[in-house]
Amino acid sequence: MSSKTDDSKDIITVPSTGQRFRKGEFLGKGGFGRCYEFIDMKTDQKYAGKIVSKSMLVKAHHRSKMASEIAIHKTINHPNIVKFITNFENEKNVYIVLELCSKKSLYELQKRRRYLTEAEVRYFMSQAVSGCKHLHDLKIIHRDLKLANIFIDGDLNLKLGDFGLAAQIEHDGERKRTLCGTPNYIAPEILKKLGHSFGVDAWSLGCIMYTLLVGKPPFETETLHETYRRIKDNNFQVPSSISKNAGDLITKLLNSNPEKRPSMAEILNHAFFTSGYFPSKLPHSCLVAEPNFA
Numbered sequence: 353m354s355s356k357t358d359d360s361k362d363i364i365t366v367p368s369t370g371q372r373f374r375k376g377e378f379l380g381k382g383g384f385g386r387c388y389e390f391i392d393m394k395t396d397q398k399y400a401g402k403i404v405s406k407s408m409l410v411k412a413h414h415r416s417k418m419a420s421e422i423a424i425h426k427t428i429n430h431p432n433i434v435k436f437i438t439n440f441e442n443e444k445n446v447y448i449v450l451e452l453c454s455k456k457s458l459y460e461l462q463k464r465r466r467y468l469t470e471a472e473v474r475y476f477m478s479q480a481v482s483g484c485k486h487l488h489d490l491k492i493i494h495r496d497l498k499l500a501n502i503f504i505d506g507d508l509n510l511k512l513g514d515f516g517l518a519a520q521i522e523h524d525g526e527r528k529r530t531l532c533g534t535p536n537y538i539a540p541e542i543l544k545k546l547g548h549s550f551g552v553d554a555w556s557l558g559c560i561m562y563t564l565l566v567g568k569p570p571f572e573t574e575t576l577h578e579t580y581r582r583i584k585d586n587n588f589q590v591p592s593s594i595s596k597n598a599g600d601l602i603t604k605l606l607n608s609n610p611e612k613r614p615s616m617a618e619i620l621n622h623a624f625f626t627s628g629y630f631p632s633k634l635p636h637s638c639l640v641a642e643p644n645f646a
């Protein structure tokens with residue numbers, strides 16, 4: 353293969369506009385494609401570019417899922433949601449260009465740190481809940497909030513991403529019956545096939561808050577079967593090391609009745625957020641070690 357061919361493989365041109373991106377560092381592999389830094393060759397601005405081979409999208413339901421992910425994500429503009437920049441395609445691939453989150457996700461952070469301080473969880477959870485509140489205000493349910501879908505930008509701001517399982521609610525009181533995929537922090541009403549709505553995101557946020565504070569998920573067991581049993585039985589324990597306010601909020605989010613879980617606005621007004629030290633910014637050192645707020 354000639355070097356000319358090798359070089360041109362690393363330059364991606366938007367067919368309709370001629371805008372060019374240089375492919376930079378590999379960021380990660382997803383279910384359908386690969387993600388790289390995309391550098392705008394005019395401005396040098398860095399983005400995250402998702403490349404999905406059309407050969408992965410031969411099944412009609414895969415194509416429609418991808419189209420729905422794009423259609424939903426495109427409409428959203430909020431500081432705590434990964435910004436959608438553009439999408440385009442050529443003969444080979446579908447491309448999605450997103451705001452770059454250079455500090456990866458809460459998944460890598462939790463693996464590195466195991467658990468975070470309550471002040472950090474206050475900081476991170478308030479941003480995740482603010483992003484989710486914006487989605488719910490737009491009548492969008494994310495349906496797959498998990499550590500790996502909550503990205504961290506260079507200033508340690510959180511951004512919700514991956515709208516692959518998101519759903520738009522069309523009318524008040526509507527319940528979704530089907531979900532094409534397996535959410536990580538799956539709510540009991542989904543497992544019990546009772547119909548589900550915005551409450552599933554509150555449930556997932558409860559699981560996320562628990563995991564960040566305790567160092568492991570609330571319903572973790574050896575097998576998926578046993579984990580699903582515990583979710584259906586609402587069988588979890590809040591360790592005594594967790595503060596009263598944090599434990600109270602987790603318990604409210606993990607209510608087995610979705611109607612009784614707090615709304616996003618109610619979560620932000622909970623004592624966990626309105627009392628205790630609330631850092632306005634986090635130091636970069638907290639990506640690797642417990643910060644000293646003193």
Ligand code: ADP
Binds near residue numbers: 381383384452454456
């Ligand atoms: P999935 O199939 O899990 O949705 P994606 O294709 O969305 O995966 O992403 C694949 C990987 O690329 C992720 O694990 C993540 O590490 C990285 N990634 C995705 N979006 C971004 C982003 N906006 N900024 C930085 N990295 C990202």
